[in-house]
Amino acid sequence: MxxxxxxxxxGTWPAFFTLGRGPWxxxxxxxxxxYVNNDVSKSSMHIGASCTLNAAAVDKKGSMPDxxxxxxxxxxxxxxxxxxxxxxxxxxxxxxxxDPGVVAMEWTPDFxxxxxxxxxxxxxxxxxxxxxxxxxxxxxxxxYPITESGCSAEVMQAQQLVMxxxxxxxxxxxxxxxxxxxxxxxxxxxSVDPLHEYAPxxxxxxxxxxxxxxxxxxxxxxxxxISWVKVFQKT
Numbered sequence: 001m002x003x004x005x006x007x008x009x010x011g012t013w014p015a016f017f018t019l020g021r022g023p024w025x026x027x028x029x030x031x032x033x034x035y036v037n038n039d040v041s042k043s044s045m046h047i048g049a050s051c052t053l054n055a056a057a058v059d060k061k062g063s064m065p066d067x068x069x070x071x072x073x074x075x076x077x078x079x080x081x082x083x084x085x086x087x088x089x090x091x092x093x094x095x096x097x098x099d100p101g102v103v104a105m106e107w108t109p110d111f112x113x114x115x116x117x118x119x120x121x122x123x124x125x126x127x128x129x130x131x132x133x134x135x136x137x138x139x140x141x142x143x144y145p146i147t148e149s150g151c152s153a154e155v156m157q158a159q160q161l162v163m164x165x166x167x168x169x170x171x172x173x174x175x176x177x178x179x180x181x182x183x184x185x186x187x188x189x190x191s192v193d194p195l196h197e198y199a200p201x202x203x204x205x206x207x208x209x210x211x212x213x214x215x216x217x218x219x220x221x222x223x224x225x226i227s228w229v230k231v232f233q234k235t
Contacts, residue, residue, distance in 0.1 A: 001032075001163075002122075002227040004100040008093025009221035010037050010182035011209040013166035018105065018159035023048075025076045025083075027157035030112055030144075032105055033096070036172035037179040040090035042067045043114045043142035046076035046083040051151035053144060058086045061143045074144070074155070088141045094221075102126065106133040109153035114142035131232055161229065165222060168205040170195040176204045 007014035015034040020027020026048035035041035044067075053072035058064050064086035066072045074084040091099075101118040104126075117123070117139045125132045147153055166172070174193040177183050185208060192203035200206045208214055 001104070001229045002102045003096075003225060004227070005097045005223065005225035006033065006093050007165050007222045007224060008035075008038060008097060009217065010176075010179065010185060011167050011172060011205050011214075011218070012037065012093070012222050013169055013172045014093065014164065014222075014224070015166070016103070016163050017161075018107075019162050020157040020159055022157075028155055028159065030105065030107075030114075030156075030159070032103055032114055033093075035093055036175060038092055038094065038181050039175070039179065040092050041096065042085045042087045042090050044068060044083050044085035045074045045112065045144050047074050047155045048076070049152065049155045050075050051146070051155050052149065053084055053086065053146075053151075054149040057145040057148040058143055060145075061137065061140055062088055064088050064141075064143060072149075074151075084144070086142055086144065104131075104133070104136070106136075107156065107159070110145070110147045112144040112146065112156070113137075113140055115139040116141055129230070129232070161231070163224065163226075163229070165224070167209045167222075168194070168203065173203050173205040182208075 013036045015031060017029060017031040019029045025046040029046040031044045033041045051074045055072055066084055067087045068082040068085040070082055070084055072084045075081055076083040099118060102122055104115045106113040115136050170193055174191050176191045186204040189204035189207050190202055192199050
């Protein structure tokens with residue numbers, strides 16, 4: 001995906017990810033970008049099968065701590081098991097927007113790689129639709145060595161691409177008070193987890209998003225500007 005802007009800002013929950021069909025997360029999911037409010041984005045993998053990435057195999061591509069603090073266990077079952085998230089670095093949605101370029105995923109039976117290629121460094125092979133991702137490791141920021149970790153390639157089934165912009169929900173709403181830039185924007189309200197409580201009139205995030213006064217704020221921030229999304233398959 002080549003982009004010049006991704007959504008960010010209080011109340012937003014954007015994501016760009018691949019998703020398998022059927023009961024979640026049995027067929028697998030890879031979040032390429034996902035974050036809420038003004039928090040950082042991180043790549044993560046969610047699967048139904050048991051699979052813990054080999055930390056030494058991950059670090060062959062550079063130090064990539066598990067940003068979910070799951071010790072690289074990718075099996076996902078909320079609330080206790082969050083999936084794995086090996087990332088070299090993380091930045092906010094605003095940070096991504098200030099540094100446009102290409103975010104790409106390579107998926108083989110053996111591994112998943114996530115790359116960020118800055119606008120000024122996009123290689124010719126990608127520009128002419130003949131990508132050679134084996135040459136892109138300088139731009140690698142997230143790595144999932146599936147088979148080298150002793151996991152089956154079948155943990156990831158056929159995937160579909162999803163791009164969405166959500167608002168509030170059980171993530172952005174319930175962590176509203178943890179965001180120092182969002183918390184001061186609304187008074188006489190609280191953070192609400194809508195999975196466990198229906199209280200939209202008390203939820204800071206819902207009040208913010210539904211307020212007409214925030215229309216310009218959201219128009220300036222809560223949108224994707226995409227040049228292209230391309231999918232390639234080896235023959």
